Amino acid sequence: MDLSALTSLVISWQSLVILAVFGITLLIATYSTYAERVVAAFLQDRVGPDRAGPYGLLQPLADAVKLFTKEEFFPAGSNRALFVFGPCLAMTTALMASAVIPFGNTLLLNNGDVVRLQAIEVNIGMLYVFGVVSLGVYGLMIGGWASNNKFSLLGAIRAAAQAVSYELAMGMALIALLMVTGTLSLQKIALQQYDGLWNIVYQPLGFIIFIVCAFAETNRTPFDLPECETELVGGYHTEYSSMKMGLYLFAEYINVFVASAVMSTLYFGGFSFPGEHLLYNSLTSSQGELFAHNVVTILGTVVLFAKIFFFIFFFMWVRWTLPRFRYDQLMRLGWTMLFPLAILNIILTGAFILFFGSKAPKLDVSKEAAPTEIRTVARR
Amino acid sequence: MEQTIPEVIRTVPLQHYVFFAAALFSIGVLGVLTRRNAIIIFMCVELMLNAVNVLLAAFSAYRADPNGQVFVFFIMAVAAAEVAVGLGIIVMIYRNIQNTDVNLLDRLKW
Amino acid sequence: MLLATPVAYQPADYLPILIQFGLALAFVAFSMVVSHLVGPKRNSKVKDASFECGIESVGNARTPISVKYFLTAILFVLFDVEVIFMYPWAVNFRELGMFGFVEMLMFMGLLLAGFYYIIKKGILKWQN
Amino acid sequence: MLSIILLSVSGLANLFLGFLRSNRLILPLVLLVLAAVLAINIFDVDNSSAALAEWARTGYLRNMLFFDQYARVFTGVIVLTALLLLPFSQHYVQDDNPNLAEFYSLMLFSLVGAIMMVSYTNILILFLGIETLSIAMYVLAGSDKSNLRSNEAALKYFLMGSFATGILLFGVALLYGATGTFDLMQMGAAIRALPTADATLAPMMYVGILLMLIGIGFKISAAPFHFWTPDVYEGAPTIFTGFMSTVVKTAGVAGFFKLLVVAFGGDTIPFWLPTLTTMLVLTLLIGNVGAVAQTSVKRMLAYSSISHAGYLLLALVALRSGMLSANAIFFYSLAYSLATVAAFGVLQLVQNQRQREDYEGLNGLARTNPLLALAMTISMLSLAGIPLTAGFFGKFQLFNAAAQEGYIGLIVFAVVMSAIGIYYYLRPIIAMYMRPAVEGAEAPVPVTGLQSVVLVVLMGLTVLLGVLPGLLDGVLNVQ
Amino acid sequence: MLTALLLIWPVAAALLLHFVRGSAARALAFGASLVELVLALYAAFQFQTDYSLPHFELDYAWLASAGIHFHIGMDGLSLLLVLLTAFLVPLILLASFRHDYENPSVFYALVLFMQSGLIGVFVALDAFVFYFFWEVALIPIYFLAGVWGGERRVQVTLKFFIYTVVGSLLMLAGFVYLYYMTGASGAARSSDLAAFYNLQLSAQEQSWLFLLIFAAFAIKMPLFPLHSWQPDTYEQAPAPATMLLSGIMLKMGIYGTLRWLLPVVPLGVSRWVAPVMVLAVVGIIYGALIAIRQRDMKRLIAFSSLSHVGLMIAGMFSLTAVGLQGTVIQMLAHGVNVVGMFFIADIIERRTGTRQIPELGGLTRATPLLSVTFLVILLGTVALPLTNGFVGEFLLLMGVYQFNPWLGAVAGLTIVFGAVYLLRMFQRVMLGPDSSFSAVIRDLTGAELAVLVPLVVMVFWIGLFPGTFMHISEPAVNKLLVLINR
Incomplete structure (x- = not known):
């Protein structure tokens, strides 16, 4: 691991992808705030934001300007360093999670280079997402504690307790999925679904557990106890203002985005879509392999985003439809329902695979691909 | 693929892992010996355990022997149990004396 | 079809994480600094007091909280570490086959016994 | 293996027993289980030559536990100790005690840990055993939640214990790096070969061995790593102090001995032996001198437990005498456990009634409770190593093993130390027999029938072993 | 069996x-x-x-x-x-x-x-x-x-x-x-x-x-x-x-x-025999001198015992046949005598409530039996010929003398000193001026006689027929001597 690897990486196409993923993440988060209002307005049959720009499309921009120019406020008795550090941590971890999500297959360039439409491919992608997202709760904790406000502290504690409670069931749901896929690489999981059925077919119960937990992990209604205004004013961000407040809000939407992307990838085929082989074969015969490959890849990316947007919409839909849990109900749901269900799911999955499934992993990607890795393949 | 992970780790010289782990461990030991806050002492102990984990994982990779990693799992599990018990004890003490400074605990002479 | 997955992972594969981290840090720092420079600053004693719905704030904000939260955290630590054991097992589930399944059933049985015990012990009774 | 399974399962089941309305059932059931384990232990052995050959062949990853005669015998000591100690916890058995089942379950679990520590053939199991034992004991040490001394004991025990675990584990990691295995036999073979085979790895191995010695030194409270012991033993509820100073010590020393003999034996012995010898000398000195200065019986027993760790180290230092050492450890730990159980049992009963644990608390006990006084006397004499009690032959066997290896200087030192010991072991006897009861404490201490029977059994065993030590000769023949 | x-x-x-x-x-x-x-x-x-x-x-x-x-x-x-x-x-x-x-x-x-x-x-x-x-x-x-x-x-x-x-x-x-x-x-x-x-x-x-x-x-x-x-x-x-x-x-x-x-360890003995002898003789003198100054009967007997034991040690370490035989006989004699002495001191203490010699006196009038038995046992302790003490001490002194005449001479003082303090005690307690107890004190009871009579018998038996016992011990002692001189 020397410096040259880093420099070559910085100036490569891959770094462009990283930048793009970063930008898209921010963009989607930004427009999620807009979408939230529009969806809310739609569901409540009223007019949403419509002043800033056409259909209010510039509303996020206006929000940003407002947040930037608001007064920076430090409550008395707060721990200043931690007060700033909290939102920063929440935002940083949120931004990092999207790095391992495969937004598409590869693009082949004319000069023979291959561009992977994924910022970072690591063999432990799933663990990475989990790890980084789990760190996010520290941001809430630190912020809530540093505020020197009883509401904030309570909100922070709730956030932590809730996050850890649901993370357990989420991890268990994931384990059942891992038993099916046999790998932790998000990209491999996505590619496996290229050929076969989507994992939702094998893991319906797991998906339900996962999505419920995803709601809780992102502190979205009906699990937004850490910030429920009826009880805790603003929860952990009661004392926050200006861009620090903005970072918390942003982080939440980024988490929603990441959760949607992960769910799409894990359970709904990621960037695969029905008929891709057909399209690839027909295009290959007419336009050549390179073109066909690129078109399928881009289409796949588009499809993936469609799936992601659907889940984001689903998040909002639920928010404006369901009432909030009471805190003890929330904890009981997590511990006494989801946790045993997740274990049951694991056992069922295991039994099913053992008695009906084949011995080999569903799709052994490593065997299918050329052992000499993609770069060589592309330089033909 | 399983065989390749050790190769990856082996691109870094073993000494680096050993020195790193030793440094981490020493920091932990120093912390235990010099700090007076029970929670910080406790965190330093965890640091020591994690140094051990790093070292074991590195050795495991260099020897292409899974036993070391299995050991790491067990250390983590045991450490979790220790965390549970240890934090419980610290909370219990905090409830009684509203502090976690070990110097305040002088009901029993050393 | 050309697949995007490398066969062998290199430490360099993890390098982009650093770049991503740098980017995130840059963004966060940027927004912090800008909002700090742009926003107005007018402090007063009343304004700085911590917010308690307009009522004068009472006592220390960092008060001890219900021990249930603590218990939840402890339980999480324990169970989460048990879950760690399942990750390698799940990834290699097919190779381990029946033997691994039965072993894990025993493990989960113990886990559930403990789980049932703590539920019975009233961990989720928030009323008392 | 059966004993471990039975103990674990009954420990778990016992937890659920706590949900019953009445707690009366728990103690009898636990005693029953322990008796059953003791009985099972007799058959729970796989020391046939075929099993040994199988172990030598597969060794690796499998057969991490091995129930040879050594494991079985020490399991017997451990379980017997627990069985005899538990009746003195009867005062805990009250229906309004919500944590009763947990106490006993933790005890059972810690026994599992102790058994693992004497039956391991893989460092992993040693580590797990130590931790299973220790973690349960951390909780039990602090089980008197509202008592600040108990809290403090728990915290100190916990911090020092986990610190020791860290050191121990770092040693394990280094040894693994040097030898590439956790299997005790393979590690032993690798360590014997290493100094010549691979000089670069040798320093790592030496550091690893030293760190492991230190870590285990902490666990068995050998000086200079003993400083937590008096506080913890004094602060913890008496019954658990009794448990700590018997079961934990026996398991620790037996496990340590196995480690030293199997893994660290051979040419490396001269490397670490000076360290161990220094520990031994310091332990004896600090244990005995410290005990003299105490005013609390409990604290005196804590120091006495340190000093007994020192005597046991004598057998470890003399490990090259092989079976002689193993036998000595076995006999001594049995004698020591019996005597200590009796001492803590009596102390617990006296404490229940008189609410004090200093020497004055024992005043006049001979008049009010002759049985308790006699039990305490025999126990003290046994701890002091006076003939007619098991302690004498325990010490004799230790010295015998040490003399076999020519450590005459150490023996003389140990003898001088046990002479000091006699002084403080006589003090409870003086208090009980030669001083009148303190004002207001003239009432007899209540003793249940079961407790009386146990005390008689303890006395009987101590005297029996003191008169006919040959009974246990050769119990440990196969290793 | x-x-x-x-x-x-x-x-x-x-x-x-x-x-x-x-x-x-x-x-x-x-x-x-x-x-x-x-x-x-x-x-x-x-x-x-x-x-x-x-x-x-x-x-x-x-x-x-x-x-x-x-x-x-x-x-x-x-x-x-x-x-x-x-x-x-x-x-x-x-x-x-x-x-x-x-x-x-x-x-x-x-x-x-x-x-x-x-x-x-x-x-x-x-x-x-x-x-x-x-x-x-x-x-x-x-x-x-x-x-x-x-x-x-x-x-x-x-x-x-x-x-x-x-x-x-x-x-x-x-x-x-x-x-x-x-x-x-x-x-x-x-x-x-x-x-x-x-x-x-x-x-x-x-x-x-x-x-x-x-x-x-x-x-x-x-x-x-x-x-x-x-x-x-x-x-x-x-x-x-x-x-x-x-x-x-x-x-x-x-x-x-x-x-x-x-x-x-015969070689070890020969290495240390001289210091032990000297200590033993010092003990004889020391015990006797202290005994002379004692006012408490029990303490006086204790120091006299110390003095007599010194002689036994000296005789034993002379490593001669007579010395060893003397030791054996003196063990028996001393056992009998010292028990009797302490018993009598106990009797007197029980009757009078004190052991202090100056507080006592003139007891003999009311207690002829006590006086007689006391005197017999006392003379045995003093080593009057025909009593048990004489046989033992004579042999012992012979042994010491064979070892070193000077030491023997000094050790011989034990008899002289013994006579001084023991007889003085008897004189003060039993004879002497009457004390408040002399009239009221009771003589020996049957049970006490039952104790003292066998002792008195033994005093004379050993004194008159020491052969009964020396006959038993002699072969054993000779065997020991062979071993010592190997």
Whole structure:
């Protein structure tokens, strides 16, 4: 691991992808705030934001300007360093999670280079997402504690307790999925679904557990106890203002985005879509392999985003439809329902695979691909 | 693929892992010996355990022997149990004396 | 079809994480600094007091909280570490086959016994 | 293996027993289980030559536990100790005690840990055993939640214990790096070969061995790593102090001995032996001198437990005498456990009634409770190593093993130390027999029938072993 | 088997006592001790052949793995001391009948228990058995003195205990070393007496071993300057305990030296014999001088005992046949005399409430029987010819004289001094000016006579027919001498 690897990486196409993923993440988060209002307005049959720009499309921009120019406020008795550090941590971890999500297959360039439409491919992608997202709760904790406000502290504690409670069931749901896929690489999981059925077919119960937990992990209604205004004013961000407040809000939407992307990838085929082989074969015969490959890849990316947007919409839909849990109900749901269900799911999955499934992993990607890795393949 | 992970780790010289782990461990030991806050002492102990984990994982990779990693799992599990018990004890003490400074605990002479 | 997955992972594969981290840090720092420079600053004693719905704030904000939260955290630590054991097992589930399944059933049985015990012990009774 | 399974399962089941309305059932059931384990232990052995050959062949990853005669015998000591100690916890058995089942379950679990520590053939199991034992004991040490001394004991025990675990584990990691295995036999073979085979790895191995010695030194409270012991033993509820100073010590020393003999034996012995010898000398000195200065019986027993760790180290230092050492450890730990159980049992009963644990608390006990006084006397004499009690032959066997290896200087030192010991072991006897009861404490201490029977059994065993030590000769023949 | 029976019977009786309350306890204890005496006498009459060989042996593998056997048996020397023990214990028990001790069953059980320990010491033929009983004998006396003793009993008995145990631990260390040396030539290790006798050790080793082992014996006897526990303990212990201590327990040290020290490390003995002799003689003078200044009867007897023991040690270390024979006879004589002396002191104290010599006087008028017995025993102690003391001390002095005439001359002072302080005590207490007690004091009762008459008989028996006993001990002593001079 020397410096040259880093420099070559910085100036490569891959770094462009990283930048793009970063930008898209921010963009989607930004427009999620807009979408939230529009969806809310739609569901409540009223007019949403419509002043800033056409259909209010510039509303996020206006929000940003407002947040930037608001007064920076430090409550008395707060721990200043931690007060700033909290939102920063929440935002940083949120931004990092999207790095391992495969937004598409590869693009082949004319000069023979291959561009992977994924910022970072690591063999432990799933663990990475989990790890980084789990760190996010520290941001809430630190912020809530540093505020020197009883509401904030309570909100922070709730956030932590809730996050850890649901993370357990989420991890268990994931384990059942891992038993099916046999790998932790998000990209491999996505590619496996290229050929076969989507994992939702094998893991319906797991998906339900996962999505419920995803709601809780992102502190979205009906699990937004850490910030429920009826009880805790603003929860952990009661004392926050200006861009620090903005970072918390942003982080939440980024988490929603990441959760949607992960769910799409894990359970709904990621960037695969029905008929891709057909399209690839027909295009290959007419336009050549390179073109066909690129078109399928881009289409796949588009499809993936469609799936992601659907889940984001689903998040909002639920928010404006369901009432909030009471805190003890929330904890009981997590511990006494989801946790045993997740274990049951694991056992069922295991039994099913053992008695009906084949011995080999569903799709052994490593065997299918050329052992000499993609770069060589592309330089033909 | 399983065989390749050790190769990856082996691109870094073993000494680096050993020195790193030793440094981490020493920091932990120093912390235990010099700090007076029970929670910080406790965190330093965890640091020591994690140094051990790093070292074991590195050795495991260099020897292409899974036993070391299995050991790491067990250390983590045991450490979790220790965390549970240890934090419980610290909370219990905090409830009684509203502090976690070990110097305040002088009901029993050393 | 050309697949995007490398066969062998290199430490360099993890390098982009650093770049991503740098980017995130840059963004966060940027927004912090800008909002700090742009926003107005007018402090007063009343304004700085911590917010308690307009009522004068009472006592220390960092008060001890219900021990249930603590218990939840402890339980999480324990169970989460048990879950760690399942990750390698799940990834290699097919190779381990029946033997691994039965072993894990025993493990989960113990886990559930403990789980049932703590539920019975009233961990989720928030009323008392 | 059966004993471990039975103990674990009954420990778990016992937890659920706590949900019953009445707690009366728990103690009898636990005693029953322990008796059953003791009985099972007799058959729970796989020391046939075929099993040994199988172990030598597969060794690796499998057969991490091995129930040879050594494991079985020490399991017997451990379980017997627990069985005899538990009746003195009867005062805990009250229906309004919500944590009763947990106490006993933790005890059972810690026994599992102790058994693992004497039956391991893989460092992993040693580590797990130590931790299973220790973690349960951390909780039990602090089980008197509202008592600040108990809290403090728990915290100190916990911090020092986990610190020791860290050191121990770092040693394990280094040894693994040097030898590439956790299997005790393979590690032993690798360590014997290493100094010549691979000089670069040798320093790592030496550091690893030293760190492991230190870590285990902490666990068995050998000086200079003993400083937590008096506080913890004094602060913890008496019954658990009794448990700590018997079961934990026996398991620790037996496990340590196995480690030293199997893994660290051979040419490396001269490397670490000076360290161990220094520990031994310091332990004896600090244990005995410290005990003299105490005013609390409990604290005196804590120091006495340190000093007994020192005597046991004598057998470890003399490990090259092989079976002689193993036998000595076995006999001594049995004698020591019996005597200590009796001492803590009596102390617990006296404490229940008189609410004090200093020497004055024992005043006049001979008049009010002759049985308790006699039990305490025999126990003290046994701890002091006076003939007619098991302690004498325990010490004799230790010295015998040490003399076999020519450590005459150490023996003389140990003898001088046990002479000091006699002084403080006589003090409870003086208090009980030669001083009148303190004002207001003239009432007899209540003793249940079961407790009386146990005390008689303890006395009987101590005297029996003191008169006919040959009974246990050769119990440990196969290793 | 008979030896084992001698050991077990008192223990069994002691356990039986647990079920008896009050005065029945002492009756039972007394009965048991009589049975023991009968057993011992039976053993004495069963001795038909050579007195130098152990009889009634029992050899049981005690710790087989270590080569330690429970080996016991009696030769002439052992027999004499067993007889002495069996003879004195009933008398001591009888002597205590006047006292009302708290918890009599425990008290008498301890006495019987101690008897077993004492006999065990005298019959042990294995070093560890010897050590075992050596310590076993200590425990009951500790409790007897500590629980039923005088005001300062706690400190005094603790001092006594620590003193003795430290000594015996040193002895144990010596034994352990010897035990190891038996295996040095590749033979199986053994702690048997015979194995010890066969050892070939260097002078240097023997010199150290002598110090280690002799420490225990010297403390027990006690040899000046290790005696500081003795007067206090004798004074504070209850009368029966004092009698046990002085009458029998003291002999453990001398017996141990004879049996376990002199023949085992002869080279060590020759290295240290001179200092020991000097200390012994110093002890004689010192004990006598202090005794002269004592006002307390018990303390006076204690110091006189110290003085007499000094002579025994000196005689023993003369390493001559007469010296050793004298030691044996004097052990018996001293046992009889000192028990009698302490008993009489106890009687007087009980009657008058004081032991202070100046407060007493003129008791003889009302108590002719007491006076006579007192005088007889006293003269025995002073070593008047025809009494038991004379035989022993004469032989001892002969021995010392053979060793070194000057020392012999100085040691001879013991008789002179003894006459001075003992006769002065008698003169002051029994004769002298009348005190407030002289009229009211009662003479001996039947029970007291029952104690004193056998003692008086023994005083004359040994004094007139010492051959009865020397005949028994002589072969054994000669055998020892052979071993010592090898």
